[in-house]
Amino acid sequence: MENWTQRIFLAPCRHVNGVVKRLFFNKELTNMRFVALLVAMLSSGVFTQTSLAQEKPLIAPDVKPQVVDESLIDTENFEVGGFAGVINIEDFESSILLGGRIAYHLSEHFFFEGIYAIAEGGETSFEKLGNVQLLTDSDRDYSYYSFGFGVNTPGQLFLPGNYTFNTNFYLAGGIGATTFAGDDRFTYSFGAGYQVLLTDWIALHITAKEHVYKVDLLGEEKNSFNSEFSSGLTFFF
Amino acid sequence: MLRKLITKSLTLLIILVVSSAVLQAELVWAEQIPVDAKLAKVQVTETFVEWRSGPAEGFPVFHVSERGEWLSLIRRKTDWMKVSDKSGRDGWIKMADLLLMIDGSGEKVNIVEPQFDDFNTRRWEAGLMSGEFENAAVNSAYAGYWMTENLSLELWGSQVLGDASEIKIINLNILHQPFPDWRVSPFFTLGAGMLFINPKATLADQNNRDEETMNAGFGLRYYVSNRYFVRMEVKEYKVFTNRETNEEATEWKIGLSVFF
Numbered sequence: 001m002e003n004w005t006q007r008i009f010l011a012p013c014r015h016v017n018g019v020v021k022r023l024f025f026n027k028e029l030t031n032m033r034f035v036a037l038l039v040a041m042l043s044s045g046v047f048t049q050t051s052l053a054q055e056k057p058l059i060a061p062d063v064k065p066q067v068v069d070e071s072l073i074d075t076e077n078f079e080v081g082g083f084a085g086v087i088n089i090e091d092f093e094s095s096i097l098l099g100g101r102i103a104y105h106l107s108e109h110f111f112f113e114g115i116y117a118i119a120e121g122g123e124t125s126f127e128k129l130g131n132v133q134l135l136t137d138s139d140r141d142y143s144y145y146s147f148g149f150g151v152n153t154p155g156q157l158f159l160p161g162n163y164t165f166n167t168n169f170y171l172a173g174g175i176g177a178t179t180f181a182g183d184d185r186f187t188y189s190f191g192a193g194y195q196v197l198l199t200d201w202i203a204l205h206i207t208a209k210e211h212v213y214k215v216d217l218l219g220e221e222k223n224s225f226n227s228e229f230s231s232g233l234t235f236f237f
Numbered sequence: 238m239l240r241k242l243i244t245k246s247l248t249l250l251i252i253l254v255v256s257s258a259v260l261q262a263e264l265v266w267a268e269q270i271p272v273d274a275k276l277a278k279v280q281v282t283e284t285f286v287e288w289r290s291g292p293a294e295g296f297p298v299f300h301v302s303e304r305g306e307w308l309s310l311i312r313r314k315t316d317w318m319k320v321s322d323k324s325g326r327d328g329w330i331k332m333a334d335l336l337l338m339i340d341g342s343g344e345k346v347n348i349v350e351p352q353f354d355d356f357n358t359r360r361w362e363a364g365l366m367s368g369e370f371e372n373a374a375v376n377s378a379y380a381g382y383w384m385t386e387n388l389s390l391e392l393w394g395s396q397v398l399g400d401a402s403e404i405k406i407i408n409l410n411i412l413h414q415p416f417p418d419w420r421v422s423p424f425f426t427l428g429a430g431m432l433f434i435n436p437k438a439t440l441a442d443q444n445n446r447d448e449e450t451m452n453a454g455f456g457l458r459y460y461v462s463n464r465y466f467v468r469m470e471v472k473e474y475k476v477f478t479n480r481e482t483n484e485e486a487t488e489w490k491i492g493l494s495v496f497f
Contacts, residue, residue: 066277066342067344068279068340068341068347068348070347070349073310074313075312075313077314077315105315106315106464107315107316108293108295108317112493112495114365147365147378149493152293154295154296156290166290166291175367176376177376177396184403185398186398197291200312200314236314
């Protein structure tokens with residue numbers, strides 16, 4: 001005969017019921033059943049008390065509360081990369097330009113950048129026609145460095161096939177120096193660029209720039225305007 | 238009778254123990270943060286927080302998270318944090334919003350932003366400057382470490398682009414600012430270094446010269462925002478030559494610097 005509690009809690013496992021019956025209702029174990037009951041009550045009482053005191057769950061979760069550790073968060077304010085393009089060195093033809101760029105982003109709008117690039121100057125028309133040499137080969141090595149400041153305006157690029165990329169159009173200006181024709185000259189540069197973020201940390205750049213410095217190679221001093229068009233790839237870290 | 242009583246009391250006991258255990262465990266599991274253990278988690282405490290598609294105000298808001306939602310922190314760019322929620326979408330939220338949230342400990346998110354009046358967040362600084370060195374253009378870069386609130390050690394590299402020569406200068410300077418709490422803070426500096434003089438190829442005297450030099454100067458720092466500042470300074474150089482008289486040069490510069 002089963003009552004409703006037995007039906008609910010003990011019916012699915014008869015053998016447990018059997019053990020309980022044997023333990024508690026066998027006359028030979030009369031004393032034991034009291035001991036067992038006592039132990040059960042005491043232990044459960046102790047259990048409840050300790051669990052209340054320490055406020056610990058019976059089943060301890062294996063994940064501890066996480067505190068945000070700032071040093072573990074990946075920050076990506078630096079951008080480093082390379083570029084290739086063409087530079088028109090005034091009077092000395094256009095040449096392939098190779099360079100590197102590092103940028104530090106102060107905020108969503110502003111960034112610092114440092115750029116170094118190399119090229120090789122060609123021949124002037126005068127040299128070609130007159131069959132003379134104005135510069136030695138080593139003096140034709142052209143390089144510049146520039147550090148400056150830029151302003152970003154964010155946007156998005158939508159391409160066919162449901163591709164969306166974040167972009168930045170930026171204006172940048174800088175100062176630095178140009179080494180060419182055995183001379184180091186203070187140089188201003190200014191220009192604009194378009195940055196397409198392929199992922200959060202890889203970006204494609206297309207830039208157009210002007211570099212201005214004074215030269216006195218041909219006697220009188222004049223401004224040399226060098227236009228640069230380049231494209232590059234940068235990585236944030 | 239007794240048998241029924243014992244059975245009932247035993248059953249009740251089992252129910253109590255099991256149910257209390259289950260209840261406690263459930264409570265704990267319900268409060269527990271999502272299981273993806275690699276990323277730090279924060280919980281939204283404001284009514285809602287806006288998500289943008291990129292790390293700038295110019296990008297559109299495309300989603301909001303409500304109070305109580307847990308967000309995983311993926312990466313940070315300037316003042317924006319990329320987050321994801323339990324449904325797997327990701328987007329960018331403002332740091333200012335993030336700093337109002339709580340983490341797994343129930344405390345506010347412990348990210349210390351560099352602040353003008355917090356010395357501990359601005360031990361390192363670096364900057365780029367430009368100006369004039371005896372009527373010739375000069376470009377400089379430096380890095381400095383603040384040993385105390387008042388004293389810092391700086392390493393300088395400069396290039397002077399003169400008409401007659403190109404000069405490279407390396408300096409080690411010690412800098413003292415008496416009023417570190419002022420937004421516009423004056424400073425004094427003393428330094429020593431080397432000058433590497435490289436005359437132009439077109440000049441007759443093409444011998445390179447290396448000279449020792451010392452400098453003293455003063456300047457101002459103006460804090461634009463918590464991370465960056467404008468700096469301007471004047472330095473007087475004494476160049477120790479092998480000739481009978483030593484040379485002197487005055488330099489002024491202005492530039493931008495950043496704290497790390």
